[in-house]
Amino acid sequence: MTDSAIADFRRREYPEFDAVFLNSASYGLLPRSTTDAVTSLTRRRNRPLGVPDAEPGAALRRARRAAGRLLDVPSREIALVPNTTFGIQLAANLVGAGPPGRIVVSAGEFPANVLPWLALESRGFTVDVVALREDRPDEDAMVARLSSGDVRAVSISAVQYASGVRADLARMGAACRRAGALFVVDAIQALGTVPLAPRELGIDVLATGGQKWLLAPWGSGFAWVAPHRWEHLPPPVVSWLAVEGGTSYTTRNGYALDYLGDARRFEPATLGVQDYLGLAVSLETLLELGLERIRAHHLAVQRPLVEWAEGREGVRLVTPVEEARRGGIVALDTRDPEGALRALENAGVRAAVRDGFLRFAPHVYVSVDEMERTVEVLDAWMVGD
Numbered sequence: 001m002t003d004s005a006i007a008d009f010r011r012r013e014y015p016e017f018d019a020v021f022l023n024s025a026s027y028g029l030l031p032r033s034t035t036d037a038v039t040s041l042t043r044r045r046n047r048p049l050g051v052p053d054a055e056p057g058a059a060l061r062r063a064r065r066a067a068g069r070l071l072d073v074p075s076r077e078i079a080l081v082p083n084t085t086f087g088i089q090l091a092a093n094l095v096g097a098g099p100p101g102r103i104v105v106s107a108g109e110f111p112a113n114v115l116p117w118l119a120l121e122s123r124g125f126t127v128d129v130v131a132l133r134e135d136r137p138d139e140d141a142m143v144a145r146l147s148s149g150d151v152r153a154v155s156i157s158a159v160q161y162a163s164g165v166r167a168d169l170a171r172m173g174a175a176c177r178r179a180g181a182l183f184v185v186d187a188i189q190a191l192g193t194v195p196l197a198p199r200e201l202g203i204d205v206l207a208t209g210g211q212k213w214l215l216a217p218w219g220s221g222f223a224w225v226a227p228h229r230w231e232h233l234p235p236p237v238v239s240w241l242a243v244e245g246g247t248s249y250t251t252r253n254g255y256a257l258d259y260l261g262d263a264r265r266f267e268p269a270t271l272g273v274q275d276y277l278g279l280a281v282s283l284e285t286l287l288e289l290g291l292e293r294i295r296a297h298h299l300a301v302q303r304p305l306v307e308w309a310e311g312r313e314g315v316r317l318v319t320p321v322e323e324a325r326r327g328g329i330v331a332l333d334t335r336d337p338e339g340a341l342r343a344l345e346n347a348g349v350r351a352a353v354r355d356g357f358l359r360f361a362p363h364v365y366v367s368v369d370e371m372e373r374t375v376e377v378l379d380a381w382m383v384g385d
Helices: 004-013 032-044 055-071 084-096 115-123 139-148 169-179 227-232 273-289 291-311 337-346 368-384
Strands: 078-081 102-106 126-130 151-157 182-186 205-209 221-225 315-317 330-334 352-354 357-360
Touching: 004 032, 004 273, 004 291, 032 273, 055 078, 055 221, 055 273, 078 084, 084 115, 084 151, 084 182, 084 205, 084 221, 102 115, 102 139, 115 126, 126 139, 139 151, 139 169, 151 169, 169 182, 221 227, 273 291, 291 315, 291 330, 291 368, 330 337, 337 352, 337 357, 337 368
Parallel strands: 102 126, 102 151, 151 182, 182 205
Antiparallel strands: 078 221, 205 221, 315 330, 330 357, 352 357
16 A cells, blocks of 8 residues: 555656656656756746846755755755765765775675775775675675774765665764774665665765655765865865855955865856756655655565565575665566566566666655566566566
């Protein structure tokens, strides 16, 4: 049974639905309110008086406020960035500004959370890629590496993109604090599916794109850097918008490099206003619906698939059964994931294969009934394969 508020949300925001979309871990579907806002701004820009001078800045402030609400932090601590990679690069710059040491990551990570760290090897850093244990990040081994005393950073995805395993961020954050290591989190597969408060979890840098579970346009995202780290982090781009008086077009401040006292100092100069307006509207829409309600819906929709996989011969549930270690993704190990994917597509179901696993990523626009029908398609394929 789908929550009535969720059902109303789907009818209002997704009036034209022609398939079962279980691929939100690749990209989320834009709500109608988001597409309306973005389209309106873009169309008005065609007219000489269509966009008031104050509107672009107001849209960006709106996005920072919404992101701050999502993370339970002040909006001044939010930097609008184009993607997760940009945010992870902020963390790599912070670590790279200090003495060489070791950086700990897990095997199975998405490249955006590994490549910026590998680039530091040319400057004397060592990147330890900890092997997976039973398809999960080996958090015990990652924490144990901290005892060496030379680990400068630990970087992990809040939810793994292929397996759907949710990290124990509180445990890892506490371990990093004790060891004096930077704790970095790639949150793109978590935000919009599970609550995430970086201050409470001991996170130093959090990065995300908005195009997946946050249902925002491509090229929109944000980062949070713990304020006590700001003075040690050189801005990644020396931007005219990152300095005091940068937006004053009538009275310039000369060429003084006086960085702003908020996270805008980390932003990459001129931003795609229409995309961040879309981010703002999508975040506000999700926040209005309620993160707890969304989480409950995800678990309810996942349940038919999880229960079927647990009892079906020839299928292995890769994602943890424990709800606390699960985000929005459910991954299955089958003998022919590509064949299963084709069968699903023929039945009007969009899923994905990642790292050899059949990956399902249902969001607020998927009902329990639709997941039950998806399970029927899978079961029929297993019988006929």
